[in-house]
Amino acid sequence: MxxxxxxxxxxxxxxxxxxxxxxxxxxxxxxxxxxRVWGLAAFAWLFISSTGFVGESLLKxxxxxxxxxxxxxxxxADAVVVLGGILSxxxxxxxxxxxxxxxxxxxxGVALWSARKAPFLVFTGGRLPWSEQxxxxxxxxxxxxxxxxxxxxxxxxxxxxPNTEGEVSRLLELNERVKVARIVLVTTAWHxxxxxxxxRQGGFDVIPFPVDxxxxxxxxxxxxxxLPGPDxxxxxxMAIREYLGLVYYKLAGVDVSREDVTRRARGLFLGE
Numbered sequence: 001m002x003x004x005x006x007x008x009x010x011x012x013x014x015x016x017x018x019x020x021x022x023x024x025x026x027x028x029x030x031x032x033x034x035x036r037v038w039g040l041a042a043f044a045w046l047f048i049s050s051t052g053f054v055g056e057s058l059l060k061x062x063x064x065x066x067x068x069x070x071x072x073x074x075x076x077a078d079a080v081v082v083l084g085g086i087l088s089x090x091x092x093x094x095x096x097x098x099x100x101x102x103x104x105x106x107x108x109g110v111a112l113w114s115a116r117k118a119p120f121l122v123f124t125g126g127r128l129p130w131s132e133q134x135x136x137x138x139x140x141x142x143x144x145x146x147x148x149x150x151x152x153x154x155x156x157x158x159x160x161x162p163n164t165e166g167e168v169s170r171l172l173e174l175n176e177r178v179k180v181a182r183i184v185l186v187t188t189a190w191h192x193x194x195x196x197x198x199x200r201q202g203g204f205d206v207i208p209f210p211v212d213x214x215x216x217x218x219x220x221x222x223x224x225x226x227l228p229g230p231d232x233x234x235x236x237x238m239a240i241r242e243y244l245g246l247v248y249y250k251l252a253g254v255d256v257s258r259e260d261v262t263r264r265a266r267g268l269f270l271g272e
Contacts, residue, residue: 017244019049019236050228053221055235060215062242063189066196066208071111075207079156079180080118082109083167083187083195084125084137097140102188104212106141109186110148112209117184121150122174124158124167164195168202181205188212190238194245201249214238 015021023046030038048054088100099106113121123145125137138157146152156178158170174180182205187195189210199206214235219225225232 018240019046019233023049046233047228049236050230050233051221051226052229052232052235053219053225055232055239056215056219056225058239058243059190059235060219062191062193062239063210063213063215065193066189066210068189068213069209071108071115071117074112074115074117074184074209076116077118077182077184077205077207079120079122079178080109080112080184080186081122081167081171081180081199082106082124082141083164083185083191084123084141085188086125087137087140092135092137092140094135094140094143097144102212105186105188106144108209108211110145110150112184112186113145113150113154120154120156120178120180121145122156122158122171122180122183124170164191164198168198168204171199171204172202183207184209186211190214190242194242194249197246197249 016025023042026038026042026045030036030042082105086100086102086106087097089098092098109121109123112118123138123141125141136157136159138159142152142155142157145155156174158167158174171180171183181203183199184207185192185195185199186209189212192208192210196206196208
């Protein structure tokens with residue numbers, strides 16, 4: 001119950017400062033105060049944050065933080081860890097499931113394992129407390145990977161990891177069964193800075209393998225880049241969320257694992 005409440009808080013509170021939530025808050029204030037100034041502020045905020053130029057300008061530094069890598073150039077590791085958020089919709093079953101925009105995570109993860117970059121392929125992606133989905137994402141990805149030729153005994157699920165922090169803790173718990181000191185971390189490029197930070201804080205030797213790039217090589221506003229649109233708003237939303245996460249974890253010094261798990265991990269990594 002406590003973990004579920006914590007998840008609700010972490011998901012809902014940031015909405016107030018993300019582009020759409022903050023814009024609607026400004027609009028509500030303008031209505032309550034009957035102020036045109038607040039109304040114009042809401043319009044300006046939503047207009048600016050919805051442009052492709054602003055969205056790309058904010059998202060590109062995150063995607064450029066780690067260089068893009070070819071499968072053949074990736075160093076070897078103990079495991080390839082593919083972060084969740086790959087499937088879409090709530091009607092997924094073991095027989096049929098819908099791929100989301102982050103399907104590159106799955107494809108590149110399977111490619112890395114097939115290239116023998118690591119003996120194990122780890123899938124994350126649990127069920128959120130409010131989800132009515134019957135199957136966890138990791139269990140469905142395990143089925144999909146087996147259909148692609150990955151040996152079932154080489155696939156590991158991180159059960160019950162609803163977010164990146166939880167994924168780090170679950171991976172640390174694997175030290176009782178599998179040596180995972182060095183990992184190839186596969187996730188969307190703009191999410192990699194925060195994910196790499198958390199896994200590195202957890203004691204892992206991380207090889208970042210960013211995929212699923214959104215921005216262009218150079219940001220050129222052009223005419224359409226200065227007009228508002230849903231794609232621009234989504235990029236601004238994703239970028240601000242990641243920056244907030246980075247600030248939170250770096251300033252708050254969040255411990256991403258339980259004390260007992262950290263102690264067992266140090267025994268694995270440092271021979272203590």
